[in-house]
Amino acid sequence: MNKIFLTLISLFFIVTNTFADEVEFTASSPKVVAVGEQFRLSFSFTARGSNFKAPDLRDFNILSGPNTSSSSSIQFINGKMSKSESYTYTYILSARKKGKFTISPAKIKYKGKVYKSNSIIIEVVKGSGNNQNANRGNNQGGRIQKSNIPASEISNKDLFVRVNVNKRTVYQGEHIIATIKVYTRLSLSGFEDMKLPSFDGFWSQDIPTSSQISLERENVNGQIYDVGVIKKEILFPQRSGVITIDPFELECNIRKRVRSSQSVFDDFFGSSYQTLKKKVKSKPIKITVKPLPETNKPSDFSGAVGNFKMQTYLDKKTVAANDAITLKVVISGNGNLKLIDPLKINFPADFDVYDPKITNNIKNSNSGSNGKKIFEYLIIPRHAGDFKISPISFSFFNTKTKKYLTLNSVEYNIHVDKGSEEQSTNIVTGFSKEDVKFIGRDIRFIKTDYFKLHKKNEYLFGSLTFVLNYIIAIMIFVVVMLIRRKHIKENQNISLLRNKKANKVSKKRLKVANSYLKQNKKENFFDEVLKALWGYLSDKLNIPVSELSKDNASSILQQSNVDNELIDKFIDLLNTCEYARFAPTTIDTQMDKIYADASKIISKLEQKIKRIRN
Known part of the structure; x- marks a missing residue:
C-alpha cells in the first residue's frame, strides 16, 4: 500500500509539471445579442499569468469587470492522472447599436512570453421588448401551479427543432454531417420522448457531444434564439437516388409564467409558474445522392470514398521456411474508413496466409471520420525459394477532385531459406500446393536397387513381432489408465x-x-x-x-x-x-x-x- 501511495504522489507531481507548460488562452461570448441586452465576455487562461490587457471595448457599455476567478481540477482518464487549472477574466457588457463587431485578442504574460486570445465576432440585432420582458420574468421566483393555459398557445416561432445538414447533394459513400438542434425563445426545463430519425439508407456514426446541452444565441431570420445541439451524426449514403431523412421528434418541458389570481401581491412576490409540455417535430430532409461514375472505375475499386493514403510494411524479407512474416497495410485519411474491406493481395501459392487482424484508429468529428485502418496479415512460407508479393493496389473515389485514384505499394521480394522442419529439398515449380500433394500420393518412384519381397499377411502366432505388439498394447493400456486416473483426480x-x-x-x-x-x-x-x-x-x-x-x-x-x-x-x-x-x-x-x-x-x-x- 505504501508503494502505491508513493507512486500516486509521484505521478501527481509529474503530471502537474507536465501540464503546466501546455497553456491556452481563449475568449468566449454569445454570438448574437440584442441592443441594450447584458451579456458576459470571458477570457480564460490555463495558468497563472500576469499583465492582463483587455482589448478595445469602445463599441460596448462596460457594466462590470474585469472580475477575476480561478478553478482547478484533477482527472483520471484511462488510468492516467491530469491536473488542470484556469484563471478567468470576466466583463459584463451591453450592446449600444446594431451591427457586427469584432473584439480583438486580449493579451497576457506567462513565463516571459506574451499569449494572445482568439478574436470574437458578435452580431448585435434590434432589441425585442417581448423577449426582454420574458427574460426578466424567467429570473423571478414562484411556485409551479396548474393552469388552464393550453400548450397550443405556444407558437412554432417560439419553439422548434431542425435537422441541419452541411450538404444536400453528395456522391454515394460521401459523408454528410447532420446536426439536430432545438431553437427556443422560451424557458426550457427539460426534454422527454426523444425520437431520432431512422437514417434509413445511410450508415451512421455518432459524433461525441457533451451530455449537458448548452444553449448559445443564434440569429434566425432576424430573430434571436437560444439554440442547443442535441445530437450530431456522420451519415454515409449507401445507395444512389433521393433519400429522405425522417423527422426528429421531441417533447419539451416549458416553464411558463402565469397569474394565479388578480392579487396585487403577485407584483411584489413574483408570479407562479407552470410546466407545459409541447411536442415539436422537424421537417423531413431530402438528400440527392449521385451514383459513382462508371467511367475510369478501377477493377479493384470496392467502395472507398474520401481522401486516403496507403502505407505497407513487411517485417522480414529473408526468413526460414515455416517461420512467420507480418505484412501490415495502413489506410489513413478522411472518409468511410470503417467500411473499407481487406485488400485483395496476390500471395505466392506456397504461402499459408491467415485472415488479417483489423485495427480501427478512427475519430469522428465535424470534419467527418478521420484516422487510420490497419490490416495485419500473418504469412508462413512452407518451402525454400525466392518469392514475390506483387504490388498491393488500393483504389478510392476522391470527392474533391471527383476522380478515382489508385495507390500502389512496392513489390516485395522474399527469400526463404530451408527450415529445420522442412521435409523436402526439392523446389517444385508450376504447381499449386494441392497439385504437389496429389502427385506425391498418386505416383511411386521405381526402385532400381536390390530389395526383398515378403508375402502379404504372413503372420505367425508366437512370433517375435506378435509378442512385441502384445507388450506394446499392454503398455499403452497402462499409460492411458494412469492418465485417466490423473485427469479424474484433477477434476x-x-x-x-x-x-x-x-x-x-x-x-x-x-x-x-x-x-x-x-x-x-x-x-x-x-x-x-x-x-x-x-x-x-x-x-x-x-x-x-x-x-x-x-x-x-x-x-x-x-x-x-x-x-x-x-x-x-x-x-x-x-x-x-x-x-x-x-x-x-x-x-x-x-x-x-x-x-x-x-x-x-x-x-x-x-x-x-x-x-x-x-
Missing part, C-alpha cells in the same frame, strides 16, 4: 481445475467482450472485460469472490512475486473500466485499446505465474 480438485482453466475462461470472456465492441455496446463490453480480469485472478490464485478487492489483489500478486509494474497496469485497467462504465461517452479507439491491454495483461500474468510455480 475432483476444484481449485486446481479452476487454476488450469483460468486462462481459457478469461479468453472466452474477452471473446464475448470483443463481440460487444463490434456492436458498440459499451456497458456490456466493459462488464465482460471486468469479469475477465476479476475472474482470471479469482480462478488462477484461488481467491474467493467475496474477498476480491483491488488492495487484496495487489497484495496477493505481490506475494506471488509478480512485478510491481504489471500489478499497477492490472489495477489501472480495472480503474479505467469501472470509470468508463459510467462515463457519458467513450471513444471507440479507447475501447479497442482497453480490449488489447486486457489481453496482454492476462497473457503476461499467465506467463509470470506459470514461470514462478514451475
Whole structure:
C-alpha cells in the first residue's frame, strides 16, 4: 500500500509539471445579442499569468469587470492522472447599436512570453421588448401551479427543432454531417420522448457531444434564439437516388409564467409558474445522392470514398521456411474508413496466409471520420525459394477532385531459406500446393536397387513381432489408465481445475467482450472485460469472490512475486473500466485499446505465474 501511495504522489507531481507548460488562452461570448441586452465576455487562461490587457471595448457599455476567478481540477482518464487549472477574466457588457463587431485578442504574460486570445465576432440585432420582458420574468421566483393555459398557445416561432445538414447533394459513400438542434425563445426545463430519425439508407456514426446541452444565441431570420445541439451524426449514403431523412421528434418541458389570481401581491412576490409540455417535430430532409461514375472505375475499386493514403510494411524479407512474416497495410485519411474491406493481395501459392487482424484508429468529428485502418496479415512460407508479393493496389473515389485514384505499394521480394522442419529439398515449380500433394500420393518412384519381397499377411502366432505388439498394447493400456486416473483426480480438485482453466475462461470472456465492441455496446463490453480480469485472478490464485478487492489483489500478486509494474497496469485497467462504465461517452479507439491491454495483461500474468510455480 505504501508503494502505491508513493507512486500516486509521484505521478501527481509529474503530471502537474507536465501540464503546466501546455497553456491556452481563449475568449468566449454569445454570438448574437440584442441592443441594450447584458451579456458576459470571458477570457480564460490555463495558468497563472500576469499583465492582463483587455482589448478595445469602445463599441460596448462596460457594466462590470474585469472580475477575476480561478478553478482547478484533477482527472483520471484511462488510468492516467491530469491536473488542470484556469484563471478567468470576466466583463459584463451591453450592446449600444446594431451591427457586427469584432473584439480583438486580449493579451497576457506567462513565463516571459506574451499569449494572445482568439478574436470574437458578435452580431448585435434590434432589441425585442417581448423577449426582454420574458427574460426578466424567467429570473423571478414562484411556485409551479396548474393552469388552464393550453400548450397550443405556444407558437412554432417560439419553439422548434431542425435537422441541419452541411450538404444536400453528395456522391454515394460521401459523408454528410447532420446536426439536430432545438431553437427556443422560451424557458426550457427539460426534454422527454426523444425520437431520432431512422437514417434509413445511410450508415451512421455518432459524433461525441457533451451530455449537458448548452444553449448559445443564434440569429434566425432576424430573430434571436437560444439554440442547443442535441445530437450530431456522420451519415454515409449507401445507395444512389433521393433519400429522405425522417423527422426528429421531441417533447419539451416549458416553464411558463402565469397569474394565479388578480392579487396585487403577485407584483411584489413574483408570479407562479407552470410546466407545459409541447411536442415539436422537424421537417423531413431530402438528400440527392449521385451514383459513382462508371467511367475510369478501377477493377479493384470496392467502395472507398474520401481522401486516403496507403502505407505497407513487411517485417522480414529473408526468413526460414515455416517461420512467420507480418505484412501490415495502413489506410489513413478522411472518409468511410470503417467500411473499407481487406485488400485483395496476390500471395505466392506456397504461402499459408491467415485472415488479417483489423485495427480501427478512427475519430469522428465535424470534419467527418478521420484516422487510420490497419490490416495485419500473418504469412508462413512452407518451402525454400525466392518469392514475390506483387504490388498491393488500393483504389478510392476522391470527392474533391471527383476522380478515382489508385495507390500502389512496392513489390516485395522474399527469400526463404530451408527450415529445420522442412521435409523436402526439392523446389517444385508450376504447381499449386494441392497439385504437389496429389502427385506425391498418386505416383511411386521405381526402385532400381536390390530389395526383398515378403508375402502379404504372413503372420505367425508366437512370433517375435506378435509378442512385441502384445507388450506394446499392454503398455499403452497402462499409460492411458494412469492418465485417466490423473485427469479424474484433477477434476475432483476444484481449485486446481479452476487454476488450469483460468486462462481459457478469461479468453472466452474477452471473446464475448470483443463481440460487444463490434456492436458498440459499451456497458456490456466493459462488464465482460471486468469479469475477465476479476475472474482470471479469482480462478488462477484461488481467491474467493467475496474477498476480491483491488488492495487484496495487489497484495496477493505481490506475494506471488509478480512485478510491481504489471500489478499497477492490472489495477489501472480495472480503474479505467469501472470509470468508463459510467462515463457519458467513450471513444471507440479507447475501447479497442482497453480490449488489447486486457489481453496482454492476462497473457503476461499467465506467463509470470506459470514461470514462478514451475
